[in-house]
Amino acid sequence: MYGSARWILELTMAAYDRSAELTRNQYNAGIVSRSDVIQAETQRQSLRTQLYDLQQQRAQEENALAALLGVAPVSFSIAATNALPLLPALPAALPSVLIARRPDVVVAERGVAQANALIGVAQTAWLPDLTLSAYGALQDDTFSGLFDAPQRIWSVGPSLALTLFDGGRRRATRDIAVAQYDEQVANYRQTILDSLRDVEDALATMQVLREKAEQQDELLALAEQNESVIANRYRAGMVSFLEVATAQNLTLEARRSRLDITSQQLQAAAELAAAIGGGWDLDDPVIQHMARPEPGE
Numbered sequence: 001m002y003g004s005a006r007w008i009l010e011l012t013m014a015a016y017d018r019s020a021e022l023t024r025n026q027y028n029a030g031i032v033s034r035s036d037v038i039q040a041e042t043q044r045q046s047l048r049t050q051l052y053d054l055q056q057q058r059a060q061e062e063n064a065l066a067a068l069l070g071v072a073p074v075s076f077s078i079a080a081t082n083a084l085p086l087l088p089a090l091p092a093a094l095p096s097v098l099i100a101r102r103p104d105v106v107v108a109e110r111g112v113a114q115a116n117a118l119i120g121v122a123q124t125a126w127l128p129d130l131t132l133s134a135y136g137a138l139q140d141d142t143f144s145g146l147f148d149a150p151q152r153i154w155s156v157g158p159s160l161a162l163t164l165f166d167g168g169r170r171r172a173t174r175d176i177a178v179a180q181y182d183e184q185v186a187n188y189r190q191t192i193l194d195s196l197r198d199v200e201d202a203l204a205t206m207q208v209l210r211e212k213a214e215q216q217d218e219l220l221a222l223a224e225q226n227e228s229v230i231a232n233r234y235r236a237g238m239v240s241f242l243e244v245a246t247a248q249n250l251t252l253e254a255r256r257s258r259l260d261i262t263s264q265q266l267q268a269a270a271e272l273a274a275a276i277g278g279g280w281d282l283d284d285p286v287i288q289h290m291a292r293p294e295p296g297e
Contacts, residue, residue, distance in 0.1 A: 004081065004084060005054055006054055007082040008255045008259060009047060012047060013047050015248060016043055016044040016248065017044065019040050019043075019241075019245075019248065022235065023037050023040040026237075031237055032237075032240075039241050039242065039245060043248070058080075062077065065078070084259075084266065087269060090206070098278070101277030101278050102195055102275075104195070105191055108184070108187050108188040108192075112181070112184045112185055112188050115183070118180065118181070198271075198274075198275035201275075202275050205264075206265065206272065213261045216261055219254050219257075223254040226251075230244055231244060
């Protein structure tokens with residue numbers, strides 16, 4: 001695992017210090033010109049400025065974290081480290097039921113359950129709701145037509161007969177409940193599809209970054225080898241310090257690019273965790289319970 005940005009700059013600064021010392025020694029021996037010394041010192045001073053910039057950036061981000069935690073920045077600090085967190089290992093396969101923990105999926109599923117319950121309420125409203133007064137008369141004239149209805153209507157039961165004499169209002173209520181249920185089901189389906197897309201996007205990103213990291217490792221190794229060769233040629237007086245500076249800058253950029261890739265990998269892992277609603281420890285009893293089929297399935 002490659003170190004932090006500060007570790008990279010400190011490692012590079014150590015190399016620049018060695019180069020500056022070598023250049024001064026060769027200048028004192030009359031091997032190189034004064035311009036090589038100036039170039040080596042300029043390169044080193046430029047990197048020292050970047051270290052201060054990085055220190056300022058870290059302080060600002062630390063203060064931002066303190067504000068998010070609701071504490072005073074002066075009383076909050078994070079210990080410096082030279083290594084980024086290790087990339088979490090992914091299992092060979094992720095069960096799709098993991099996305100059931102996502103808040104949006106939970107909300108959509110509860111919407112379906114509620115809409116389904118409303119259909120049951122609408123169904124019960126089909127039953128006759130007749131109220132007798134103290135004199136035994138029906139309170140609602142709507143049902144008066146039932147007594148004059150043909151016998152075949154009575155034969156299908158009071159529920160159907162009732163819907164024939166309320167102007168279709170109860171059937172309309174049920175139809176509305178069914179339509180609302182269908183809407184919630186469609187929303188739930190789309191939420192699931194969006195969740196799966198988020199998971200696939202995160203997995204694809206992690207795969208691409210894994211391959212990119214491997215290629216960057218090879219590039220960094222070549223840059224370090226080239227820097228070593230150029231440094232030896234400079235000691236032998238075969239090249240100018242300009243080639244040394246160019247080789248060192250190539251190594252620095254290669255290390256920074258590798259650090260950026262590692263940062264992107266950590267971000268992709270966090271996005272995957274968000275996409276599946278949490279971690280992916282398949283030994284977790286909660287996950288095992290979710291992945292277990294229900295009886296009869």
